[in-house]
Amino acid sequence: MHIEAIKLKNFKSFRDTEMRDIPGYCVVVGANGTGKSTLFDVFGFLKDCLTFNVRQALQGRGGFSEVISRGADENALIEIEIKFRMEIASIDRLVTYIVKIGQQANKPIIAREILRYKRGRYGSPFHFLDFSEGGGYAITNEEDFDKPDEDLEREEQTIGKDVLAIKGLGQFERFKAANAFRQLIENWHVSDFHINLARGSKDAVGYDEHLSITGDNLQLVARNIHENHPDVFEKIITVMKQRVPGISEIKPVPTQDGRLLLSFQDGAFTDPFIDKYVSDGTIKMFAYVILLYDPEPHPLLCVEEPENQLYPKLLTELAEEFRAYANRGGQVFVSSHSPDFLNAVELDEVFWLVKKEGYTQILRARDDEQLAAYMAEGDQMGYLWKQGFFEGVDPQ
Incomplete structure (x- = not known):
């Protein structure tokens, strides 16, 4: 559907x-306050x-x-x-x-x-x-x-x-x-992910079928997939190895007091790191990969500003994962301010919002002749966004 x-x-x-004519992968941009x-x-x-x-x-x-x-x-x-x-x-x-x-x-x-x-x-x-x-x-x-x-x-x-x-x-x-x-x-699923809620040990009992809106059950969902869908978990680890340099293994680990945390193995070190000491970007990327490779995927994902806490290089990787999710039959709506993220999206995938006389209007990148011409010549969407080629919006 x-x-x-x-x-x-x-x-x-x-x-x-x-x-x-909304595509399976839809990226929405606009200045603050325009209605994303x-x-x-x-x-x-x-x-x-x-x-x-x-x-x-x-x-x-x-x-x-x-x-x-x-x-x-x-x-x-x-x-x-x-x-x-x-x-x-x-x-x-x-x-x-x-x-x-x-x-x-x-x-x-x-x-x-x-x-x-x-x-x-x-x-x-x-x-x-x-x-x-x-x-x-x-x-x-x-x-x-x-x-x-x-x-x-x-x-x-x-x-x-x-x-x-x-x-x-x-x-x-x-x-x-x-x-x-x-x-x-x-x-x-309308994501409102919070790094501080996703970190740390969690009670070993709780909702673990899907990642919550805030991501506060990340460890539980990882354990569920690890135990009940090992082939899917192996795919998640493979994607993380490809997308995040240095990651060689991730495991949900039970603690002595009956709680649960995540252990991240960096190939350069002998001992793994618990998630408390792993970068925000790595935690957030893992949460998105968990969401995108859910064994029972959501028909629709809405993700606001995924660029927060992520290293710019990871944004291209994440944009590719969102598109792959849509190609597998899901639908993805993403909002972003990041030129780096927009550089990984295509002309047909982008809408932008502008406010005129206090009300929001929705425009589409492919309907703008100038944007379409620049993209046809090999320009990237993020550079055009940063240079102010989106009518009615100045992101700088």
């Missing part, structure tokens, strides 16, 4: 903008809406008044539209999910929630899920494509006005597209 377009209305600085974190927070917001409800997701961001765009009409709605491609009944289909959020008696409500796609080659997309203010329907036999529209079976439902319909209906396999989109949201 692959996200192809995102359209936002009245979501913080995104008054009315759209990203189209806000763009990634769209994914976090939807995940919070699904995990909790819309009211709590908004509360965690300061409430409805802080999320809706400044200057929006008093009756305006927060609107998020995501188009993603998935296989349904052996046919690759473009599915659209729309959610519109407003207020009623000063309480947030879901004014409209729609999931639709075309049943056939022609005609308008059909609404397989359609809810308004806590009530609506979902089609239970959506894969019966031989039946005319009027013979499809609608299941009427009543839910809380601040609860996503896909939260409940997405649990059931018979709601094919809703189930798939719910799983996509539940399993995407």
